[in-house]
Amino acid sequence: MKSPMKNLTIQKKIIIWFSLTLLLIVFLMNTMTFAIANIVLDEDIRERLMNTVASNVEEIEYFNRLDAGMEREQGDQFLKYNNGWLEIDDDFCDFFEGICTALYDEDGNLLYGESPVKISRSKNLAYTSVDSTTYHGEKYYVYDRKLAGENLEGLWLRGVVSKNERINILYNTVRLSFWLLPVLALLTILGGYAITRRSFLPVEQIAQSAREIGESGDLSRRLDIGPGNDELHQLAEAFNNMFERLEKSFESERQFTSDASHELRTPTSVILAQAEYGLELADSEEEYRESLEVIKRQANLMNDMINRLLFFTRLEQGTEPVNMQDTDLSTLVEDICDKQRMLQCKDISLATDIQPGIHVETDCSLFTRMLNNLCSNAYKYGKPHGNITVSLKQSQDLAILSVADDGIGIARENLEKIWNRFYQVEPSRNQETDGGGIGLGLSMVKQIADLLGGEITVESTLGKGTVFTFALKTKNKNL
Numbered sequence: 001m002k003s004p005m006k007n008l009t010i011q012k013k014i015i016i017w018f019s020l021t022l023l024l025i026v027f028l029m030n031t032m033t034f035a036i037a038n039i040v041l042d043e044d045i046r047e048r049l050m051n052t053v054a055s056n057v058e059e060i061e062y063f064n065r066l067d068a069g070m071e072r073e074q075g076d077q078f079l080k081y082n083n084g085w086l087e088i089d090d091d092f093c094d095f096f097e098g099i100c101t102a103l104y105d106e107d108g109n110l111l112y113g114e115s116p117v118k119i120s121r122s123k124n125l126a127y128t129s130v131d132s133t134t135y136h137g138e139k140y141y142v143y144d145r146k147l148a149g150e151n152l153e154g155l156w157l158r159g160v161v162s163k164n165e166r167i168n169i170l171y172n173t174v175r176l177s178f179w180l181l182p183v184l185a186l187l188t189i190l191g192g193y194a195i196t197r198r199s200f201l202p203v204e205q206i207a208q209s210a211r212e213i214g215e216s217g218d219l220s221r222r223l224d225i226g227p228g229n230d231e232l233h234q235l236a237e238a239f240n241n242m243f244e245r246l247e248k249s250f251e252s253e254r255q256f257t258s259d260a261s262h263e264l265r266t267p268t269s270v271i272l273a274q275a276e277y278g279l280e281l282a283d284s285e286e287e288y289r290e291s292l293e294v295i296k297r298q299a300n301l302m303n304d305m306i307n308r309l310l311f312f313t314r315l316e317q318g319t320e321p322v323n324m325q326d327t328d329l330s331t332l333v334e335d336i337c338d339k340q341r342m343l344q345c346k347d348i349s350l351a352t353d354i355q356p357g358i359h360v361e362t363d364c365s366l367f368t369r370m371l372n373n374l375c376s377n378a379y380k381y382g383k384p385h386g387n388i389t390v391s392l393k394q395s396q397d398l399a400i401l402s403v404a405d406d407g408i409g410i411a412r413e414n415l416e417k418i419w420n421r422f423y424q425v426e427p428s429r430n431q432e433t434d435g436g437g438i439g440l441g442l443s444m445v446k447q448i449a450d451l452l453g454g455e456i457t458v459e460s461t462l463g464k465g466t467v468f469t470f471a472l473k474t475k476n477k478n479l
Contacts, residue, residue: 014196015192015196019188022184022188023188026184046130046143048097048099048161049099049141049159049161050143050159052093052096052097052101052159053143053158053159054145056094059091059092060086060087060089060103060147060152062081062082062085062086062087062152063085063086063087064085064151076088076090077090077092079111081105086103086111088112094114095114098161099161100113100114100115100159101113101157101158101159102114102115102158103155103156103157104119104156104157104158105154105155106155116135116138116162117133117158118135119158127142127143127144127158128144128146129143130142130143131143138164139162139163141160141162141163142159143159144156144157145159195231202225202226202233202236205223205224206223206236209221209222209223209224210239219246219247220247222240222243222244223236223239223240224236264306265376266376267298267299267301268298268302270294270342271294271298271299271302274291274292274294274295274298275295277291278292294342322363322451324362324452325361325363326359326360326475327360327361327367328357328358329358329360329392329472330354330357330358330392332364332367333371333390334352336368336371336375337390340376340379347384347385348378348383348384348386348387349387350375350387350389350390351388351390352389352391353390353391353393354392355392355393358392358474359474359475360399360472360474360475361473362452362472363452366448366451369448370445370448370449370470371403373445374445374468374470375390375403377442378404378407381466382406382407383406383408386405386407387405387406388404388405389402389403389404390402394474398471398473398474399473399474400470400471401470401471402467402468402470403467403468404466404467405465405466405467406464408462409461409462409465409466410458411462412460418442419442419446445468449470452472453472454470455471457471
């Protein structure tokens with residue numbers, strides 16, 4: 001005998017399965033809702049009980065005698081107590097939202113109000129935190145609070161609320177939820193039939209693509225279910241946007257960590273060098289002071305670099321605009337090169353050939369980071385006693401910045417790869433320089449060049465040196 005399910009179409013099987021699954025999910029959600037509501041209502045009742053008792057505490061005052069001129073509001077109650085009078089303000093809530101509040105003395109005698117839970121000698125006013133008790137077969141929450149103040153010693157307020165308050169609310173919640181189950185099941189069947197009739201294939205495509213992305217961990221991949229503007233296509237677009245944001249976030253986090261270590265290397269080297277000079281070679285107070293001044297400047301530079309890295313991360317994510325402003329590029333390049341000379345790395349000399357008066361629209365902090373990276377790269381891969389030349393010229397409407405070194409150079413097959421983030425050159429080149437790969441710094445250079453609206457190129461001959469050239473439009477023209 002054939003199973004009835006075998007005679008159904010795949011579409012109907014999916015509708016039935018989807019409906020049963022959703023019904024199960026709704027049932028589980030209702031169960032979870034019941035459990036969570038139980039906890040929340042329990043905490044809510046406890047909190048309301050404590051708040052009500054605390055509020056009623058403020059409505060009790062003691063007077064040694066009742067003066068004829070004393071203001072008495074309508075509804076206030078006065079009780080004889082301890083050779084004086086207790087005034088129970090009319091705002092005292094002896095019964096509010098199911099909570100009973102009663103006033104007792106220290107012997108457990110009821111002075112005002114009423115309580116469904118009578119005080120027993122074995123547990124006389126002992127519920128200083130909200131606790132539960134059973135009285136005549138019914139469960140209650142009980143909270144006792146001792147009054148403080150002049151002539152109020154020995155007085156207690158007891159708040160009591162039945163647990164049935166919570167049970168009634170839970171019952172109504174559960175009853176409403178289970179009334180919705182048949183309606184949800186019917187809507188699921190009708191809606192599932194309409195959707196799966198025209199959307200079965202896109203669903204499979206989405207599931208398959210999402211599964212492959214999850215298994216491969218490649219967030220650069222995207223869901224592609226063809227053209228369309230229905231709900232499934234919007235869902236696929238939303239997933240693609242989410243994957244894009246996740247990819248950018250993970251990449252930005254990795255980039256920031258690497259950039260921080262790369263950028264802080266230069267000022268750290270200067271600080272260490274000056275500290276060593278001050279400790280071992282300085283002979284006078286003036287030399288010590290000079291070393292400390294250098295260290296202070298470099299520490300400020302490190303702090304500035306950290307702030308700029310944070311800014312660059314936000315910039316890369318598109319949360320802040322590039323701060324383009326009119327800049328005297330000639331002066332800026334000269335200042336950057338002066339600071340780079342402080343390193344004296346491998347006894348390499350840094351010469352400049354800068355045409356004065358070149359102005360551009362650029363972001364000074366980003367341009368500084370780019371040129372620092374290019375100079376650091378030249379120092380790192382330069383030969384001992386070698387030379388670095390930084391030149392700035394104007395050609396028609398372009399400012400041409402070049403950083404040339406006579407170092408070990410870059411192999412032709414690696415010229416395009418050096419711009420890739422985290423690219424590491426061959427071990428032999430790293431061993432020659434003792435400085436590690438150049439992938440991160442040059443990747444930053446490429447990104448900054450693009451952000452500034454310029455173009456960066458590289459020419460290199462293995463064993464002879466490298467020239468990096470950056471071209472940017474100027475604000476003035478050659479005469």
